[in-house]
Every structure is written in structure tokens, then in C-alpha cells.
Amino acid sequence: MESIIAELKQELVVTCKMYENRCQELEEKARESKAHLVEKTKEVEFLLADSKKKIKELEENSKLKFKNWENKGLKLKVLADAADNYHKVLAENQRLYNEVQELKGNIRVYCRIRPFLPGQNQKSTTIDYIGESGELLIVNPSKQGKDGHRMFKFNKVFDQAASQAEIFSDIQPLIRSVLDGYNVCIFAYGQTGSGKTYTMSGPITASMEDWGVNYRALNDLFGISENRRNSFFYEVGVQMVEIYNEQVRDLLVDDGPQKRYPLCMSSTQPNGLAVPDASVHPVKSTSDVLQLMHVGQTNRAVGSTALNERSSRSHSILTVHVRGVDLKTGSTSRGCLHLIDLAGSERVERSEATGDRLKEAQHINKSLSALGDVIFALAQKNTHVPYRNSKLTQVLQSSLGGQAKTLMFVQINPDVESYSETISTLKFAERVSGVELGAARSNKDGRDVKDLLEQVAFLKDTVARKDEEIEQLQMVIDLRTRSPMLNNDRNAMLIHSSSPGIPCLVGTARLGPQLSSARLVISTDKAPSEPDNSFQFSENHCMANGGDKDQKLQADAYLVGFRDVDLEDKLSEISDSVISVGTETDGSVSSSTEFGVFPESSKPVQMSKGKM
Numbered sequence: 001m002e003s004i005i006a007e008l009k010q011e012l013v014v015t016c017k018m019y020e021n022r023c024q025e026l027e028e029k030a031r032e033s034k035a036h037l038v039e040k041t042k043e044v045e046f047l048l049a050d051s052k053k054k055i056k057e058l059e060e061n062s063k064l065k066f067k068n069w070e071n072k073g074l075k076l077k078v079l080a081d082a083a084d085n086y087h088k089v090l091a092e093n094q095r096l097y098n099e100v101q102e103l104k105g106n107i108r109v110y111c112r113i114r115p116f117l118p119g120q121n122q123k124s125t126t127i128d129y130i131g132e133s134g135e136l137l138i139v140n141p142s143k144q145g146k147d148g149h150r151m152f153k154f155n156k157v158f159d160q161a162a163s164q165a166e167i168f169s170d171i172q173p174l175i176r177s178v179l180d181g182y183n184v185c186i187f188a189y190g191q192t193g194s195g196k197t198y199t200m201s202g203p204i205t206a207s208m209e210d211w212g213v214n215y216r217a218l219n220d221l222f223g224i225s226e227n228r229r230n231s232f233f234y235e236v237g238v239q240m241v242e243i244y245n246e247q248v249r250d251l252l253v254d255d256g257p258q259k260r261y262p263l264c265m266s267s268t269q270p271n272g273l274a275v276p277d278a279s280v281h282p283v284k285s286t287s288d289v290l291q292l293m294h295v296g297q298t299n300r301a302v303g304s305t306a307l308n309e310r311s312s313r314s315h316s317i318l319t320v321h322v323r324g325v326d327l328k329t330g331s332t333s334r335g336c337l338h339l340i341d342l343a344g345s346e347r348v349e350r351s352e353a354t355g356d357r358l359k360e361a362q363h364i365n366k367s368l369s370a371l372g373d374v375i376f377a378l379a380q381k382n383t384h385v386p387y388r389n390s391k392l393t394q395v396l397q398s399s400l401g402g403q404a405k406t407l408m409f410v411q412i413n414p415d416v417e418s419y420s421e422t423i424s425t426l427k428f429a430e431r432v433s434g435v436e437l438g439a440a441r442s443n444k445d446g447r448d449v450k451d452l453l454e455q456v457a458f459l460k461d462t463v464a465r466k467d468e469e470i471e472q473l474q475m476v477i478d479l480r481t482r483s484p485m486l487n488n489d490r491n492a493m494l495i496h497s498s499s500p501g502i503p504c505l506v507g508t509a510r511l512g513p514q515l516s517s518a519r520l521v522i523s524t525d526k527a528p529s530e531p532d533n534s535f536q537f538s539e540n541h542c543m544a545n546g547g548d549k550d551q552k553l554q555a556d557a558y559l560v561g562f563r564d565v566d567l568e569d570k571l572s573e574i575s576d577s578v579i580s581v582g583t584e585t586d587g588s589v590s591s592s593t594e595f596g597v598f599p600e601s602s603k604p605v606q607m608s609k610g611k612m
């Protein structure tokens, strides 16, 4: 029994021990769990705080974004409104832009001086000074220190170094006008070899850098029409005709010269085509144009003269027709760009032409003269403009005058051999540019500089001239004292010797003093009622009477005591004055056609010599 009790006690102790151990284990576990739970709670609390923070951030973010969207929405609305007004703004822009062009003058004359060619003597040049505002001072190499200088003024003068890109940048705005429905004529005028073709087309194997006005203009048209493609649709078509011996021919027929025929003209075509029978070729890219021009240039009539074998004896007219459709309103506009490489303006003797060549030269002279008359009449805002006097002016009629813009490149050779042609060319240009009325005047603010420079040149010459005049007067007085009868007859002959087209001197016996004193009275014997055939008039004089009269003048002059050279000086001086009111010569009285380039003013004109 006792052993059982002892055994039970033992067992109880063991069980107690086990129980205690178990309790300890459980307590341990409970502690661990609690610690773990505390840890977890902390973690969760941290996560909760973090989440709360993120929610707050997100809330703020979304508020910000919402605000941004609100702003963007506003901007979008502004844009939408602007898009609505775009057409109105564009139209206004085009209107203002063209007004600016008009303020610059609808007739502009730019002079470009060709660089010396390889082998030319660069030292002997006729170019003395080129001003920033279009002044050009020409020096006569054979009259150093005397009447050796003459000043001209144009809208701009480009010197020998001017690049093709520079030339184009100045006319680029005019090209834009064509897309806005305006008509534009760009001419190159000058003697053969002065760079007309170079300016208009560029050299034959031209890289893009050397491209002339033609290619650049078309390239530009395609560029601008591409930029406006969302608002406008443009169609571009090209015609190329030449005027040779007063006949208009299509240059873009590909089966040779046989198919070239004289074409009729129309000024009433609704599509604006002045030569409706000439083929119109749609073009979409500059490479299309390059191909067409190659055909045109191959077909162009060229003749051979002593002056330049490749001299072009025809006017070539590249016409670019542009039709624009406003995609929003559906309205259409038509603009026309004429790019004209004129035939050489040199006078007939210089190229020693006879027969067919003489006929070509007469036709060229007639049409250039008519062109000068038309631009002159337009610049003077005459009610009658003599378009009908040549095919050239007929073809271009709708694009000369009115809202149309005209730009003439006057090309000059810098070498001394070309002096008289240079003067002749510049006088033509001066006539068409110098008289422009209205807005274009504001473009000529360099006038004072011109006047001053001219006065300087004039004063330099005056001393030498005075001496000579005294000497000449002395000779006339001597002659008078020796033979009074002869003297009277000579005066009469000189007064009556003026033929159509040659200015007559009033009171020739007082020629010397009049030239040096304040006023010089010049008149022509052309009837005031003479119609627009002024060239015909001049040509008749040149071909039929010119030689005789000139000889008579020289003979008369010899009798009153002027040497040939003196007479030439005097006539040159007189002609120079007359030129600025409508006739031209370089002072060489033996030139037979030079008077034909400009018609004389129909009224006697008084010039103030002192103002020179």
C-alpha cells in the first residue's frame, strides 16, 4: 500500500513536472505569438498609414490633373475658335501682304551686272559705283575727267557677286502673289550676252544652286501650295511660247519645229489664257517643269550673229497658270506668272546684220520699243495703253497693268566695249522705272544721294567744258565775222534739219551758251496727234532718213565750226536730256536704229539743265 502511495506520489510529481513544463512551453509560445502579433500590428499600422498617405497624394494628384485638363480644355477651345477664324485671318493676311507689294510699286526695275567672263580684262569696267539704294554710276572710259560719268537709279542694283539665290529672294514675294490670284510679269532685258538667260533659267547644266528665276519660282509655288494644302487646292499648268519675227509659236510641242505655227491670241478667254491654242501642260513637281523646259529650250529659235553665235533672236515666254480652290468656301482664284527672256536689245549695226538678220533685228526693236511704251504708259497711268503695237505686248496684255505686278531685270555687261549698249539699256530701264507715279515713289528715297553724286560728277566736268565752249564760241564768232551770210543759212538749216524722231535745236546759233546756261529747249517735229505707232515712226526715220539727216547735221556743224567730236558731244548731251523724257541714244549719231527703241515725246519738252 505504501509502495503504491509512493509510486502514485512519484507519478504525481512527474506529472506535475510535465504539467509545469507544458505550462512553461505554452507561456513561451504565447509570449512569442504576442510579440509576433505586436510586430504584425505595427506593420499593418504602418501600411495603413502609408496607404492613407498615398490616397491623399493620389487625391491631390487627381485634383491637379483635373485642373490641368480644365486648362487644356480651355486651350483646345481657343484653338478650335482660332481654326474657325483661320480663313478670315488668312484672307486678311493675303490682302495686307499684297497691299505691301503694291506699296513697293507695281512696276519695279532691278539692274544686274554680269561678272566678267574668263579672259575678259577685269580692269576696264564701266561700273564706277553701286549704291545701297539702287544707284548706279557709269563711267565712260573714253571721256575721263570730262562728261565721263552718268548716274542711274533703280529699285535695286545687284553687283557681279550677287548669287542666283539673292536675286530670287528679292522677287519671291511676287511669286506668292500669284497664288493669291494676281498676275505677275518678270522680264530680263539687255544686250545679247548680258546674262538674261542666266538670270531667268541659269546655266545649261545648272545645279540647284545655279537655278535661275524660272525653276526657283516654280519650286516655290509647289512649296507654298504644299504648305497650304489643308486650306487650298492648287492646279498648276505651264505654257511656253516664243515670239519670233512677230509670230507666236508654241515651244512645248514635242514633235519638232514643223508643228510650230503662228498662234492666235485672245484677251477674252474665261480661263485667262492669252494664247489659247498653245498647249498647256499640267505640272505637279519641279522635275516635271525641268523636263518641259528642256523641250522648250530645244525648240527655241536661235540665230547666229557676229556678236554672239548663240544669240537668241526671239522672246521666250514661260507662263505659269495657277488655279486655286478654297477648300472651305469653294471659291476659286486664278493667277498667272509670266517669265520672259527677251531677245537681245543690241542695235543692229553692232551685230553686222543684213537680210534675214536685219529683219529679225527690226522685229525685236519694234517689240522692245512697244514694251517700253506700254510700261511707260502704265507707269504714267495714261488712259490709253498701246498694247496692240506688238505681239509681245498683246500676249502679255492681261498681265501688264491693273492689279498686275511687273518686274524687269536689266542686264548689264561691265566691260568697256559694251559702254554704249550699256548706256542704251540703262536709259530704256530708266524710262520705264524713273517715271513711276504714286506709291512706288516712296521707294526712291535715295534721290538726294543720286542728285548729290550727279552734281559732283557734273561739277567735275564743268570746268573742262567751259573752256571748250569758250573756244568753240570763239570759232563761231570768227566764222560769223568772216561770212555773215553763210552763218544765217547754217542756222536755218540746222533748225530745219530735224527729221521725225530727232530733236531739233531751237536757236542753234546759241547752242554753246544754251548748253551751259540754265534752260535748254528741245522739241521734236512729231505731230502731237500721232497715234501709238511710235516705233513705226522712229523706224521710218532710222531706215529711210536717218543716215542722210545725220550727214547733213554733221556737214552743217562742220560749217558752223564744230568738229565731229564736238558735235557728238553736244548731240550726246542733248540726247541725254531727251532720253529721260522719252528717247534714247548713247550719243553716237551714226547709230541707225537706236532712236527707234524709244518714241519721242509728242510735245516740246523743256529741260532744266541746271538741275542735272
Ligand code: ADP
Binding pocket: 113, 114, 115, 117, 190, 191, 192, 193, 194, 195, 196, 197, 198, 199, 203, 311, 312, 344, 411
Ligand atoms: P544672254 O541670255 O543675255 O544672251 P547669257 O545668259 O547667255 O546672256 O550669258 C552670257 C554668258 O555669261 C553665259 O556664258 C553665262 O553663263 C554667263 N553669265 C551671265 N551671267 C552670269 C552670272 N551672273 N554669273 C556667271 N556667269 C554669268
Ligand code: MG
Binding pocket: 193, 196, 197, 198, 312, 341
Ligand atoms: Mg539668252
